[in-house]
Amino acid sequence: MAIETQMKVHNFSAGPCILPREVFEKAAQAVLDLDGSGLSILEISHRSKPFIEVMEKARALVKELLGAPERYQVVFLGGGASMGFHLVPQNFMKTGGRGAYVNTGTWAKRAIAEAKLAGEAVVLASSEDSNFNYIPKGYTIPADVDYFHFTSNNTIVGTQYKALPKGPVPVVSDMSSDIFSRPVNVSDFALIYAGAQKNMGPAGATMYLFDPEALGKTGRKLSPMMDLANHAAKDSMYNTPPVFPVYVIMLTLEWLRGIGGIAEIEKRNAAKAGLLYDTIDRLPLFEGTAAKEDRSLMNATFVLKDKNLEPAFDELWKAAGISGIRGHRSVGGYRASLYNALPLESVRVLTDVMEDFAKRNG
């Protein structure tokens, strides 16, 4: 079977998003025939030896790439980070207890809403007063809450924690949009969770990396589907896992290890974001929307100071093969997502378009 390929699009989509080309090629091959088995990755049993190996490799790669302590556990579940918002209080909030949160935007709000359904949510700080364009600082995490939760990178508004908070209670972080983009000291966290569809793989799986010693302290009687300890005890196979998404996660993490792991990707990401933010700051037509010190290296948000110029700008970047830089429907403007697999070349195409546009409209 001959397969047509055509890949000239520069995909800046905020997620699901670009993955490495070699991952698409290996994944397509496996859909037809997994490793010469005569079976598609879509039809093999999740209890088969080949898939058990895939699952174990994916789990091990998460720990290896992030340098997680031996005792930490990894599971992949369906449902997205939105299911994670629900699982956090189920697994960490005592009956009648409370969780502390920082409100940095849409996803933090959804996480807080889930905590309120389960008990009490203490919002320690919020940047809602300023359209979430900065990361709140200077608050104290109380010692009498059951856990502390923050969103490490905020895809919609383009802010990111530069220093990751530590606390006197179990720290939980939704790292959906910057996991595997930079080093993390995993032992500072009771739980890190992340929807796969940014730096890890396609939509359809969410990764939970946690310290098993932090679990089982709530007094809650949990459904086995809501119980992270149960999923870990069953090696992430309590029920049929999302087989293909986990397979693509494995391929993507293998790619990341192959290019040099977190140390290398951190450099590449800094170069990409540096180029784009420098361009935004240098050209008077454009303006970044996030506070400079909190700018996300994953999602660069900016506007045209003169909104009337948008149609002309849109025409230009579309003609250059750029896709997905329109801002989130809730905020407008522009957002260029610079996830791990996006090449520097694509950023250069964008900044060239911006320079060109500035010259024409200078």
Next chain:
Amino acid sequence: MAIETQMKVHNFSAGPCILPREVFEKAAQAVLDLDGSGLSILEISHRSKPFIEVMEKARALVKELLGAPERYQVVFLGGGASMGFHLVPQNFMKTGGRGAYVNTGTWAKRAIAEAKLAGEAVVLASSEDSNFNYIPKGYTIPADVDYFHFTSNNTIVGTQYKALPKGPVPVVSDMSSDIFSRPVNVSDFALIYAGAQKNMGPAGATMYLFDPEALGKTGRKLSPMMDLANHAAKDSMYNTPPVFPVYVIMLTLEWLRGIGGIAEIEKRNAAKAGLLYDTIDRLPLFEGTAAKEDRSLMNATFVLKDKNLEPAFDELWKAAGISGIRGHRSVGGYRASLYNALPLESVRVLTDVMEDFAKRNG
């Protein structure tokens, strides 16, 4: 890119399981380039026009193929039918209320356990006394429960309801392993749910088809992730859906419509199961394990009367390219799963092996 194909395996796996060859080919193509867009199905935004069309088509095909009434809603969520077990009492059991169940095996038990966590589960009938080898009959569904739940096909033990129960209360059915294999009168049901990985697609998505008028009556304050009405109101896009699994579901349902829909597949399935059960019954070496009147057309379970012959039989079917007919680890013996996409030819290879084996060991 040239892709190697090799497809001589007869895949009788109980799920994930065989899908049509043309689905694998179209899915592999879309992983490289979706409809000439220059983008992989794995990297497109779920808010993009192409994916919104996929989602709408998949939802519409479910209703069309099953002849569902206009007002019924379809959503695709992550988490498998095991998440469905949890969602059923959340959406149908009143606070302090109760649900009625029939216990027909492992999956029914898990559904019952979830109801017990949410409130009270009334087990109306059970075939546990006989290793679940029959479908209980002759019970009455009480009018004072919140809903009635049954598992239409039991993959592990190979039993299947021939007449689908109706009741004086909302009827809910886990049809994971026989959805789209035969006609169903959808309006008899408040909710039909099914993990995709049998007749619908790959692992990673679960379909919920429901009457919205049956929802919102429990008094429970639900997480938006647990609330079927919320997911329906957001067109199955409240959060990022499992994009690729939904795409493959769409392809599989298009294939089913193309071959003639439920009417045609019902005939094919009857022919396949007829051939296999006839062979089991005719050859004295073999014995079916489910009560004849309740035999599943999807999963035929059988044993060798002389267990000592198993290694010799195993050698023979493996040599014929047959895969996945070992029984579930909890019951042993053999199980040939005959899902929609399995060709009659594969069943013939198996029955030829059985005939051959019988001659050698007659």
